[in-house]
Each structure stands twice: as C-alpha cells, then as structure tokens.
Amino acid sequence: MDKNKRRFLKGAALYPAAMLGGGSYGYYYERKQQVKRHYDVKYPAGLGLAGLTVAQISDVHLGRFFSLEDLRQLLQLAAADSPDILVVTGDLFDDLQKNPAAVHILDEAVDLFPKGIYFCLGNHEVYRDWGRTKKLLEKTRVHMLIGRAEKVPGTELWLAGAEYSFARDEESFRTEKAEMVQRALQDIPKEEWGQTILLAHHPEFIDDGAEMGVPLILTGHTHGGQFGAFGIPLLAAFKYNRGLVKVKDSLGYVHCGNGSWLPIRIGCPPEIAYFRLTE
Template identity: 30%
Template sequence: MTDTSDTRPADGAAAQAPRPRSRVLRLMRYLPLITPVLLWAVPCGMLLHTGQDWPLPVTLIGTVLFALGLVGMPYAMMRGHGRRQEDRSAIIGDTLLGGSWVLFTWTVLLGVPARIALTVAGVGEGQDRARIVTWAVLAVTALLLAWGYAEARRVPRVRRVEVRLPRLGAGLDGLRVALITDTHYGPLDRARWSARVCEKVNALDADLVCHTGDIADGTAERRRAQAAPLGTVRATHARVYVTGNHEYYSEAQGWVDLMDELGWEPLRNRHLLLERGGDTLVVAGVDDVTAESSGLAGHGAHLAGALRGADADHPVLLLAHQPKFVDEAAAGGVDLQLSGHTHGGQIWPFHYLVRLDQPALAGLTRHGDRTLLYTSRGTGFWGPPFRVFAPSEITLLVLRSPRRAA
C-alpha cells in the first residue's frame, strides 16, 4: 500500500463557483415552521375531532397531549440540537419527532382509506367507523414504533454484495471491502453498540475497511468514548475514512484528527494504492460536498486533487459521503463509488423525499458507461431512534475481476 497524493485541492479548485442550491434545499428552510403543525394537528383532528364524538374528558385530554407535543417537540429539539446541546432534550425531541412522523403517516395512509372502505362495506354507524379507524391507526403506530426502535438499536446485519469491475486486475479478484457509515454516535450512549459493530466488522476479515462519514452528532471530544472502539477495527491493507456533512456541524477537523489517532487514514482529497497479486487499485476519497461552504480552510470536495498522480489505467474506488457526488465521479472515470448519507430513508415514507435530493437510495446502481455506485443504508441512525422499512447494514463488498481464474 502506497500513499501517492496529498490533501491539497487541485489547482484552481478554490476558485470554483459554489454549487447551486437544489430546489429541495430551498424548500427545506420552511420545514421547521410547517412540519410540527402538520405532524400534530392532522392526527389530532382526524383521530379526536372528526366524527368520533368521544366523551368530553377524552377529547380534552387528547387535545392537550397533542398541543403539548406541538409545543414540546420543537422546544426540546432546539435545546438538544441548538447552542445548549442538551442530550436529554435531544432524546426527547428526536423521539417525539419520530413518533409524530409515524402517527401522521398512518393517520393519512391508513385512516382515510379505512374510513372509505368501511363506509362502502356498510360496517357500523359513522361514529363506530371513526372509532374503529382511530384504534387501528394507534395500534399500527405503536407496533411500528416498537419494531422500529428495536431495528435502530440492534447491531446491523451484514449485507454481502459482489461487484464486478471490468478494469480490476486478476490479482485483486475477491478483494473484500467492508463498509460502515453514518454511525451517528449521539445523545443516546451507544459505546457498547459501537464495540459490537466493530467486532462484527473484524469477523469479516476484510482487506479494506471504509467509513464514509457522519461518525457522530457532536464534537470528537464529546463523543470520543462512543467512537473509541473504531480503533479496534482490523484490515489486511488499510482503514480509510472520509468526512460526512454532520462532521461540518461539529468541528470537522477534530474528527479528522481523532480518526487519524485511532489508526484510520483520512482520505481528504487524496488516494492510496492498494497492491495485490501484481495488480493495483486506487483507493481515493473526497471531503463531503458541504465542506466547501463550511468555511474551514483546506476543506472541500475535489476529485482532481484526490486522483492527482494516479495512473489512469488503474481502477478507482472512491469514497464520497453523499451519492450525489457520483456525477463528478462518473465524469472523472471512477469505477466504483461508496457512499452513505441516505439511511435508506430511515423511516418510511421519508424515502421518497430523500430521492428528490439524491440519485440513489440504497444498493448498487450504474451511472454512465463505467461507474458503479453503492449506497449503504447506514450503520446507525440519525435523530429519531427508529428505523421503519429501512434496516441498517454493515456491507461486505467482494470485488470481482473479469479475468479471474476459473
């Protein structure tokens, strides 16, 4: 394994024009105002005030609880994720956010069609139908939240994927690449979970282990105990890491320094050469696409800098946190990009919103004539401690050469 590049961006990269903000990002600035009202008011109206005629105490208590959620959720999230950085408040706010999202989703998707179906079938009177639907929505919500919490907190299953790279030399056939990403160590202490994840990675006996960013929510100093088990990860050739967007909310350079201290190679617009059996693989990495706007000196996603000095005949494996970087990767002749960021949507149907901003949600996709993109659903979770129809994963990618021996 040879290091043949540096962290400096390509000449003129600093003068590149900033990326235009997508329509989704422009709309998202209004979400903090609109979202809480929708998440709490819609279920309150449909489950308590539309046709059920509940006893007055039930209606009053239920309305008060929804009102407390409407006020308490943004308040707790501001205290938890704002300047105060109070972990207990963050846990409360994030849990309320996830719970209200699931309740809102199934109030709309189950509640409305169920009322129509019961009416057409002639089941019960109006009030009875409304109450049946209310109990059904609450039951489905409770089951999904219990299941989603268990899914979020468990050690991820290993997902094994074979990837055929036409330019991969026969000496590199069968190269084992383990991918973890989006561990998001945060307000919920997951030090034991982190250690168990690392044990599972070590059991894969990987040649190369990659972390494609979003290590934690919080500074390296604050989340050090949860991240420390990453230092126990083993790889035959190298352990490599690139920054995610959440590092740039939490003193990114501190995370780069900590990963270096733990024995990982931060691939900040640079590459390594992985050599085996007389063949070579270029393993490159770029900072997250949000790095340039962070104001941190020397941080920015620069593919030209990452590949400077690399032999154009060698296949390239690129680490880039966000799948959207694949357009540049394809233009630059990258063979395989590894990414995370999407969490696979984390809580359905948020999947569809993610797809508005990213070219892939999860799995292996092709972009252009040469470039493959593998998008992991993530190893941990962000914010709400739930995963609904978006299981976490540790990925083992086995690289295959068309010239391998039979």
C-alpha cells in the first residue's frame, strides 16, 4: 500500500469518531447552553422609550427534550438581566400532558418581568390542541397577542402579535401573511406604527412588518438551522434563518430557539435575545 493511500485511510478512520464526538457534544452540551445576546434598537425620540428592554425566547418545544423544570430555569435566566418585558414568539406549548403545567409556570413568571409577558402563536401550539391551551392562558396574566395589539402599560410602546399562516402555496402565503400583519396592527393608529414591536412566529413576516414601517419584528420558527459554523447556518431552509436582518428601515430578528425537535445543536446554541430601545 502506498504512503498516500495509507494516510487517506488513516484519516478516514477518524471520521466516525469525529461525527460521534460532535454529535455527543451537540446532544449533551451545546443544546443545553443558553447564550445571551444583547442588541440596541433605535426608536423615535421624545417617546420616553430609551432604556426599555425586551427579552425574547422562542421555540421551547416543551416535551421529551425540554422539561417543565427546564422552562422554569429558562424564565429565571431570562429575568436575571432585568428586562422590562418578556416576549415568547411561539412553539412553547408542544406537549399535551405538560402544557397545563407550563401555563401555570409562565403565569408565575410574570412577576419576574415588570411590564409583563407577551405571547404570539406558533404552528406547534395549533398541533397540540391550541383551543385547550388558549382557555388556560385566558385565565392568567400572560398577554396573548394573536391578531391584535396592546400598548404596554406606562409606556408609549405598542406590542402587536400576528397569527400563523398555514397556507400551502407561495402566493396564498404572501397574501395571508400580509393580511395577518395588517390585522395585528389594526388597533394601532397608523402614526404610531413606528413605536411598535411586531411579534410573529414565521420569519418572512419580517418583510410585511417592514413594509408597514414597524421598527422591530421578532420571529423564530427556524431554530437557526440548529447546525452552523462561524455564525452561519448550514441548513439554510428559509429566506431569513438566524439573527438580525435589515429590511428597508426596519430590523428583523430570527431567534435560534431555546429547545429543539432534533435534540442536537452544533454551532447554533439556544439563546435569550435582549433588545434595548434607544433614541
């Protein structure tokens, strides 16, 4: 056997071990390490919004790989940096047996965030008997923003939440998401859209929020691809896959998620994102 072939076979023998090692790292370590990311976002001056901080979690996927205790710890970890508001951009309630207890845990956590917890709908809530979970949430202090908006008490900031589109073709999806964003903003005076944050589960709602002049659109759904290198997702299945994106004069954010369906992450840790409003 020649020298080059021997070297190749020796290297090839390392591949299974490397894959096993990477998989073990992604399963046992990285998927459980919540990274905190902080961003400043400019809003119009004179509204008193400077310094207001919004924390975002998303795609918890409560269930086999994310327990009720994990949820409780995540909420405490998010509160540790003293944000004013927590927003949840869908796919938290993903286990029929655990969803009721998760509603109770989320309600208890409202006390950790001075200006409240706000929730918008993801596709997995719909898959897991959303009607039942919705009735439970209606009895709590959690603000459900599903095709509606609320002004945050004691501030000039609006939070709006879009529904989730299940349209099957591209044209229907574009039409439906535009209608859903319009519906989410309909109770806000048009001149105040510039002092609004839009919550939506699917990242392509960023385009529609930007079209309406909303300065910040917070989304999830993609899990950041779950695999990446140097901050770039290896499985880029969506128009927007991870992190901050600039569209027109607006910023969109695609959250990497806090849980997962496939219980492994490499180069794409779960995260808590914080957005501090500036003038």
